[in-house]
Amino acid sequence: MSNSSSVLVEVLSRNFEEAEPPLSKQEALDEANRCLFCYDAPCIQACPTGIDIPNFIKKIASGNLLGSSKTIMTANPVGASCARVCPTEELCEGACVLNHSTKPIMIGNLQRYATDWAINNEATLFEAGKTNGKRVAIIGGGPGGLSAARELARMGYKVTIFEAEKEAGGLNTYGIVSFRLPQKISYWEVNQVKSLNVEIKTNTKVGTDILPSEILENYDSVLLAIGMSSVPNLGIEGEELNGVHDAIQFVKNTKTESISDQFIGKKAVVIGAGNTAIDAATCSVRLGAENVKILYRRTKDEMTAYDFEYEFAKQDGVEFRWLTAPKKIIGDQEGNVIGIECIKMILSEAGEDGRKRPLALEGSEFVLEVDAVIKAIGQSRYIDLIEQFNISHEDGVVTIDPLTHQTSNEKVFACGDVIFGKGQGEAMVVSAAQQGKESAYAIHRKLSPKAIETA
Amino acid sequence: MADLRTNIAGIESPNPFWLASAPPTNSGYQVQRAFEAGWGGAVWKTLGDPILNVSSRFAAVSFNGQKVAGFNNIELITDRPLEVNLKEIYETKKRFPNHAIIASLMVEPRQEAWHEIVKRVEEVGVDGLELNFGCPHGMAERGMGAASGQVPALVEQQTYWVKEVAKTPVIVKLTPNITDITATAEAAVNGGADAISMINTINSLAGVDLNSWNTIPHVGGKGAHGGYCGPAVKPIALNMVGECARNSRINVPISGIGGISNWQDAAEFMLMGSTSVQVCTAAMHHGFRIVEDMIDGLNNYLDEKGISSVKEIIGKSVPKYSDWGDLDLNYKVVANINNEVCINCNKCHIACEDTSHQCIDMLTDSNGNKMLKVREEDCVGCNLCSIVCPVDGAIDMIELPNELVPMTWNERQHAVGAVACEIDIASK
Numbered sequence: 001m002s003n004s005s006s007v008l009v010e011v012l013s014r015n016f017e018e019a020e021p022p023l024s025k026q027e028a029l030d031e032a033n034r035c036l037f038c039y040d041a042p043c044i045q046a047c048p049t050g051i052d053i054p055n056f057i058k059k060i061a062s063g064n065l066l067g068s069s070k071t072i073m074t075a076n077p078v079g080a081s082c083a084r085v086c087p088t089e090e091l092c093e094g095a096c097v098l099n100h101s102t103k104p105i106m107i108g109n110l111q112r113y114a115t116d117w118a119i120n121n122e123a124t125l126f127e128a129g130k131t132n133g134k135r136v137a138i139i140g141g142g143p144g145g146l147s148a149a150r151e152l153a154r155m156g157y158k159v160t161i162f163e164a165e166k167e168a169g170g171l172n173t174y175g176i177v178s179f180r181l182p183q184k185i186s187y188w189e190v191n192q193v194k195s196l197n198v199e200i201k202t203n204t205k206v207g208t209d210i211l212p213s214e215i216l217e218n219y220d221s222v223l224l225a226i227g228m229s230s231v232p233n234l235g236i237e238g239e240e241l242n243g244v245h246d247a248i249q250f251v252k253n254t255k256t257e258s259i260s261d262q263f264i265g266k267k268a269v270v271i272g273a274g275n276t277a278i279d280a281a282t283c284s285v286r287l288g289a290e291n292v293k294i295l296y297r298r299t300k301d302e303m304t305a306y307d308f309e310y311e312f313a314k315q316d317g318v319e320f321r322w323l324t325a326p327k328k329i330i331g332d333q334e335g336n337v338i339g340i341e342c343i344k345m346i347l348s349e350a351g352e353d354g355r356k357r358p359l360a361l362e363g364s365e366f367v368l369e370v371d372a373v374i375k376a377i378g379q380s381r382y383i384d385l386i387e388q389f390n391i392s393h394e395d396g397v398v399t400i401d402p403l404t405h406q407t408s409n410e411k412v413f414a415c416g417d418v419i420f421g422k423g424q425g426e427a428m429v430v431s432a433a434q435q436g437k438e439s440a441y442a443i444h445r446k447l448s449p450k451a452i453e454t455a
Numbered sequence: 456m457a458d459l460r461t462n463i464a465g466i467e468s469p470n471p472f473w474l475a476s477a478p479p480t481n482s483g484y485q486v487q488r489a490f491e492a493g494w495g496g497a498v499w500k501t502l503g504d505p506i507l508n509v510s511s512r513f514a515a516v517s518f519n520g521q522k523v524a525g526f527n528n529i530e531l532i533t534d535r536p537l538e539v540n541l542k543e544i545y546e547t548k549k550r551f552p553n554h555a556i557i558a559s560l561m562v563e564p565r566q567e568a569w570h571e572i573v574k575r576v577e578e579v580g581v582d583g584l585e586l587n588f589g590c591p592h593g594m595a596e597r598g599m600g601a602a603s604g605q606v607p608a609l610v611e612q613q614t615y616w617v618k619e620v621a622k623t624p625v626i627v628k629l630t631p632n633i634t635d636i637t638a639t640a641e642a643a644v645n646g647g648a649d650a651i652s653m654i655n656t657i658n659s660l661a662g663v664d665l666n667s668w669n670t671i672p673h674v675g676g677k678g679a680h681g682g683y684c685g686p687a688v689k690p691i692a693l694n695m696v697g698e699c700a701r702n703s704r705i706n707v708p709i710s711g712i713g714g715i716s717n718w719q720d721a722a723e724f725m726l727m728g729s730t731s732v733q734v735c736t737a738a739m740h741h742g743f744r745i746v747e748d749m750i751d752g753l754n755n756y757l758d759e760k761g762i763s764s765v766k767e768i769i770g771k772s773v774p775k776y777s778d779w780g781d782l783d784l785n786y787k788v789v790a791n792i793n794n795e796v797c798i799n800c801n802k803c804h805i806a807c808e809d810t811s812h813q814c815i816d817m818l819t820d821s822n823g824n825k826m827l828k829v830r831e832e833d834c835v836g837c838n839l840c841s842i843v844c845p846v847d848g849a850i851d852m853i854e855l856p857n858e859l860v861p862m863t864w865n866e867r868q869h870a871v872g873a874v875a876c877e878i879d880i881a882s883k
Contacts, residue, residue: 036800038801039801039805040805041801042799061520097798
């Protein structure tokens with residue numbers, strides 16, 4: 001790498017530092033004092049993990065930051081990450097009663113303030129429970145798995161997490177852009193769980209490094225928290241070309257490898273308009289791309305990205321091309337992407353399911369000159385692994401009893417993205433955290449029925 | 456434009472807003488700045504034998520992030536030579552002949568001492584005198600300030616000594632650190648006071664530092680009680696003003712002091728019987744410029760009410776201030792929640808449920824919306840819900856029509872006594 005490019009990389013790296021500054025102490029106090037301390041507060045009801053929000057805010061106001069962070073982390077074992085990635089406008093802040101009088105409390109930022117305190121002060125928030133001799137295996141060390149592990153460890157279980165990646169944390173470590181969620185936050189949450197004597201076997205791919213049958217045999221219960229897999233193929237010509245990326249992998253590279261200078265001055269398109277597409281687009285901008293467009297075959301109204309993500313992307317200068325579908329990726333003789341052929345779409349009248357279908361507008365094809373194409377049209381499922389556990393699923397969405405998170409194998413429970421879809425659940429980190437807790441309690445009820453009765 | 460000119464016991468000022476005797480009136484420079492800003496008068500920081508002050512003098516109480524809800528000081532009277540103060544008073548009066556300058560005085564309780572200081576300050580042209588019988592700290596330990604002010608006989612005696620020689624009106628400033636302020640107010644009147652002012656500061660300790668366990672403030676690790684003032688003391692002061700104003704034996708004008716921070720506070724004090732008001736903490740918090748809104752706001756209030764002179768509001772609420780035994784037991788208000796305005800914070804519910812009379816229900820209406828409703832038959836009209844409600848207009852306290860004829864406790868006891876008497880007579 002030349003000297004000038006190393007300077008460039010340094011500049012680009014700064015683009016990946018956390019974008020939003022933390023609240024100052026004074027800002028946090030002012031904001032905390034503005035909270036009404038509602039009774040039966042709607043923000044609590046709107047939080048999937050049911051954090052006692054007025055209480056943690058009151059504790060910030062009183063200077064009890066240890067208590068505040070503990071209130072948060074008790075309800076949500078990945079509460080430091082959620083402070084940064086939760087769609088708060090849709091959840092707690094959207095429910096704040098002050099929406100009807102002044103402006104809602106910055107709950108997410110206050111949650112970050114309190115958890116940052118715990119991180120910076122290396123606070124010990126939880127202890128492992130008295131060992132009860134029972135063993136639980138958790139497949140996947142993402143938000144759902146960590147959350148379940150934390151609760152099980154507090155109840156005295158010997159928990160082992162099997163994690164395919166080099167580090168635990170799942171999406172929080174690898175999938176959410178670092179300028180929104182730095183890795184160190186995720187690592188802190190992982191270490192919180194580890195400190196409760198939870199064993200995390202990283203670089204351990206279940207199905208390859210250890211067989212599901214072996215796990216089923218050696219543990220009293222198993223929790224499947226494996227999330228989702230890579231982005232599926234678009235099913236068009238040219239996907240094998242150099243410069244075609246999987247959005248999940250693309251974001252992961254920005255968090256795990258040194259920042260690349262290959263995007264400087266390049267043109268990129270992102271296919272899809274979900275939150276991952278936004279992440280890929282804003283990462284591209286921050287890698288120095290000259291022009292970044294999001295192509296979506298429907299319109300803004302059907303887009304699944306949150307409003308604040310959409311605004312964030314626009315701030316970054318990302319362009320949106322609605323009603324535009326990719327038809328063919330064009331490469332040069334060396335096999336590098338040089339363009340993408342698109343076709344304009346129109347939306348049909350709403351069908352029986354109420355959804356408008358995109359229909360290709362014949363003859364509207366056009367070509368965009370691009371150097372990179374990033375696919376962000378959803379994620380495929382780990383169907384093979386699910387089938388190795390021999391449990392029921394529907395296209396990779398594991399079927400569970402919604403009350404107990406139990407799968408068709410009574411010894412196996414499931415939570416997080418692996419149960420998301422087919423009208424089941426939400427794909428938010430905070431939902432996975434709650435499901436992890438619920439799974440832990442269900443496992444506890446199954447393995448220690450007496451303990452529950454006397455609890 | 457309403458007439459804001461004020462005359463208290465013959466002391467005239469362009470408006471009723473005076474700076475109280477305190478750090479803001481320590482020097483000619485400050486008082487002249489204050490007059491330039493619009494203050495109608497100033498009570499010069501107390502003159503007496505110069506003292507020594509300590510370092511680390513003030514402390515304040517914050518409430519939920521709001522600074523200076525209450526203010527505490529251990530500063531004593533002026534620490535500058537009397538000659539310097541007198542020279543500056545003279546210069547200031549010369550520059551601002553229409554503004555009131557009142558000399559606050561405190562000397563040891565001896566006739567000669569009072570005679571001497573009165574003569575010296577009147578020589579330089581003050582408009583009046585204010586006797587400091589209120590300072591609760593430091594000076595009280597030497598028999599002055601509140602130590603004098605807590606003993607009615609001493610108040611009367613010293614006021615009398617001052618009146619023996621004073622040519623200008625004498626205001627006696629009273630301490631609130633006493634069970635019944637009307638006792639010392641009456642003593643001042645008996646001593647010949649032309650006016651009284653209240654309240655001086657209340658004995659206080661602002662706080663304790665949770666890390667060092669020192670008092671707040673502390674002087675090299677040691678603390679002593681100070682005097683409390685600022686917004687937090689306003690209700691205490693207002694009651695004392697009201698108690699004196701409605702007492703027929705205290706027939707002199709009152710200069711109201713205690714937590715007055717804006718024109719609204721000032722108007723309340725005047726309605727409750729103050730002829731002028733004195734301000735300190737608000738100026739210390741924000742500077743002299745706050746008087747601009749005090750004047751402007753009071754003027755607009757009077758104009759809006761169609762009142763031509765501020766003098767017309769003085770004491771207008773006094774007849775409404777009475778004893779508990781004169782309150783109508785059959786008067787009834789109940790809470791009414793306006794669900795259109797309510798934001799459903801449920802603070803009224805939990806306040807009522809936990810700490811009052813359990814009469815606000817959390818319900819769900821036919822559309823599934825949450826709503827709060829008062830069970831009127833159980834509501835005692837305590838006002839708590841409307842007090843904790845964060846949204847203006849969400850809870851109204853509604854007057855119910857009187858079902859019974861008005862009856863006060865005193866009337867009731869009188870009637871019960873009369874009936875008992877008849878039974879007594881009948882049984883004999």
